[in-house]
Amino acid sequence: MERVRLVHGNGGRFSHELTEKFILKYFTNSLLAPLHDGAQFDVPAGRMAFTTDSYVVQPIMFPGGNIGKLAVCGTVNDLAMNGAVPQYLSCGLILEEGLPFEMLDTVLATMADMAKQANIEIVTGDTKVVKKGEVDGIYINTAGVGMIPSGISIAPSNVKAGMDIILSGSIGDHSIAVMGQRFGLSLSESIKTDCAPLNHMVHDVLSAVGDKVALMRDPTRGGLGTVLKEIADQSQVGIRVDESAIIVHPEVQSVCDILGYDPLYLANEGKVVLVVDSSVTEQVLSIMKEHEEGREATCIGRTLDKNIGKVGLQTALGGIRLLDLLGEDQVPRIC
């Protein structure tokens, strides 16, 4: 038995075998009740965040990570963006008949590692198997819940003019790492996904100055450009950002130049954009730089009370470029 078969998804004996041999090996915790219909746990009274994402990245393995790393970090980060402390995740697997068990094992092991690193538990799940050719390899859906500490309110409506916009580090790395792998390009070994759980860094920021953080967004699909435009639209402010403050690693920029990609619209999986009261900008940057995920954090711009809904990028050449939502796709199946 070296490959996934259709019977592993039929809910019977072979499904039990798959769960016991592969899933329980990694996701053991007191709440996971794989043979029951869900998890049960106690919650305190308060405000909860709930989010979901499906992951269809191709290829499944790429420099610095794999689909399992994305599936845990992506949902952990979405909870963190709500100001929540991520706590419990679900895991829905859709497997292609013929998938080598070795590959599934690697993905699940990575999920377990990332769950530990993010300090969350995978407590409930589901596995479906479809015929060879009906899905490409493995898709994963995760959903997650976590409580939002009192006093924290992260929402577009909290953004006002005159606030600073902080970006936690370089952009474009994830997309270029995946594309390089997909097309078999020989890229520098320094190009790898930035995928990481951001919840610990975000928690430290919120613990220190939570009432001064208006909004957080992770610039995944659509990239930094799309997220900034969404903030301008939803928060009804203008935004001015400085191109020279936005870090693009030279190797990533080179690939972008060759392939014609704009790093502002490439997906990132371990970055956060924060809109904060300008009185705490330096303090937030200092806290973020203590974390590996925020080592290259910079203030990239600010919100304005004019040009509502517009994002102006002050370019290195001295002009202003207006940033819109991502239009035609650059890179499909990037996460």
Added chain:
Amino acid sequence: MERVRLVHGNGGRFSHELTEKFILKYFTNSLLAPLHDGAQFDVPAGRMAFTTDSYVVQPIMFPGGNIGKLAVCGTVNDLAMNGAVPQYLSCGLILEEGLPFEMLDTVLATMADMAKQANIEIVTGDTKVVKKGEVDGIYINTAGVGMIPSGISIAPSNVKAGMDIILSGSIGDHSIAVMGQRFGLSLSESIKTDCAPLNHMVHDVLSAVGDKVALMRDPTRGGLGTVLKEIADQSQVGIRVDESAIIVHPEVQSVCDILGYDPLYLANEGKVVLVVDSSVTEQVLSIMKEHEEGREATCIGRTLDKNIGKVGLQTALGGIRLLDLLGEDQVPRIC
């Protein structure tokens, strides 16, 4: 624009368009924040249930329902099986490039209808689009949360010998309806999916005699046979069930006879198995029969303090047949 394109999943302008034109039309509620990274809501202190399932049924449309109906009812029912009051659902869509928007629209409209019927809200979601051929049509993942009223404890460990086993109605209808559609069989119009939200019926039972209900399970993939065997194993009891008390509609039985299927191992999407204290059996049956979903409810057997882990089916011919977990699959992609 009549079909889904890859750009509808890129997180940019076309994703916004898809969300606004199709998704917000049906899933409008105060919590759904499609352009933010999740939903936020207040919860009371207490015990929560959390569950997930992916739906990959083929074909997407079948007599009596479609994949959207399954996706809402399946997760609502899993929450109900935990004794929880289903409240909030997530919705992760994976769409195949080229999917007609008309089909997506039908599926989403059905999800909205079922959400209303089950009295839950779809509050957060995600849409991915993959290339034509990389997925077969549309896959949906839903996850859900709900609070478990105090005093309710549904768990395999609560099952003791001498309890009654109640089944809410006929078995096999869903699988045969889907298979008939898949293979283009001309079946009786009476054969259609049993898919339905069970939470209102379950709520009425638990409100009346919740402390006397030990366990609930919905016999989906794996069918009734697998669920009974799982209960015997996990609860460490023996089980005796009476074949004559298990309803199989004659049209379903005929198709099973022709195709060689055993209805005991076919998936159901609107049925529940309850293990209850025998003092309340009649009362539970009477409450269930007041609901369309429980109109054919019967007591099908009981738990024993002998033959631990074994399920004996008293056949119409007078013999005993031992029921094991489903082995080799009968019907892939049934939900």
